[in-house]
Amino acid sequence: GAVVSQHPSWVICKSGTSVKIECRSLDFQATTMFWYRQFPKQSLMLMATSNEGSKATYEQGVEKDKFLINHASLTLSTLTVTSAHPEDSSFYICSARGGSGREGPTDTQYFGPGTRLTVL
Amino acid sequence: GQNIDQPTEMTATEGAIVQINCTYQTSGFNGLFWYQQHAGEAPTFLSYNVLDGLEEKGRFSSFLSRSKGYSYLLLKELQMKDSASYLCAPMDSNYQLIWGAGTKLIIKP
Numbered sequence: 246g247a248v249v250s251q252h253p254s255w256v257i258c259k260s261g262t263s264v265k266i267e268c269r270s271l272d273f274q275a276t277t278m279f280w281y282r283q284f285p286k287q288s289l290m291l292m293a294t295s296n297e298g299s300k301a302t303y304e305q306g307v308e309k310d311k312f313l314i315n316h317a318s319l320t321l322s323t324l325t326v327t328s329a330h331p332e333d334s335s336f337y338i339c340s341a342r343g344g345s346g347r348e349g350p351t352d353t354q355y356f357g358p359g360t361r362l363t364v365l
Numbered sequence: 366g367q368n369i370d371q372p373t374e375m376t377a378t379e380g381a382i383v384q385i386n387c388t389y390q391t392s393g394f395n396g397l398f399w400y401q402q403h404a405g406e407a408p409t410f411l412s413y414n415v416l417d418g419l420e421e422k423g424r425f426s427s428f429l430s431r432s433k434g435y436s437y438l439l440l441k442e443l444q445m446k447d448s449a450s451y452l453c454a455p456m457d458s459n460y461q462l463i464w465g466a467g468t469k470l471i472i473k474p
Contacts, residue, residue: 247410251407286466287466288452288464288465288466288467289408289452289464290464291461291462291464294461336405338407338408348410349398349410349412349413350396350413350415352395352396352456352460353398353410353413354398354410354462355410356400356407356408356409357407358406358407359406359407361405
């Protein structure tokens with residue numbers, strides 16, 4: 246239980262293009278979804294928190310016009326990296342919270358498998 | 366400020382026991398999570414503690430002392446597949462997880 250999928254698992258794109266990443270909670274309704282970025286050998290960095298039907302809350306230093314987040318339903322959130330540049334190359338991971346009665350408490354974040362973005 | 370302190374790297378032998386310590390400082394506290402993260406993969410949930418004491422779950426146990434801002438993860442009967450990073454993540458007053466760099470555990474035969 247508490248399965249979160251992410252698509253695509255990896256993507257290579259040219260500089261200046263936009264990339265959309267989907268995050269879905271498959272067997273529970275997620276009240277909140279989170280988007281993280283992780284560079285090699287570094288800790289998870291929270292980019293934004295989103296609740297279904299409302300605007301995402303972005304962490305300091307994260308450009309909301311560059312990283313567009315849409316949380317259209319209780320099971321789907323998308324992150325669009327607009328006008329991607331090589332410095333945006335990273336491992337992007339989503340997590341979903343709200344799976345009560347699963348392995349952990351309601352506040353447990355369950356992670357998707359991640360999307361490795363390479364911008365040429 | 367908020368911070369987490371864990372050893373950067375530990376090495377242990379297959380079949381042995383290892384304890385990964387974590388000290389933390391947060392603005393408020395709503396429990397502490399341990400996650401496992403294999404190289405190139407996303408974290409997976411291991412355990413949650415909100416009250417002082419030991420929570421046992423198969424080969425893995427997690428301990429919490431709120432007054433000391435301290436937790437540990439105990440791994441028994443180590444297997445090669447346990448080679449991974451282990452992330453201690455306390456939850457602050459806003460129910461946000463605070464992430465450190467984790468402890469990279471290397472298991473040797």
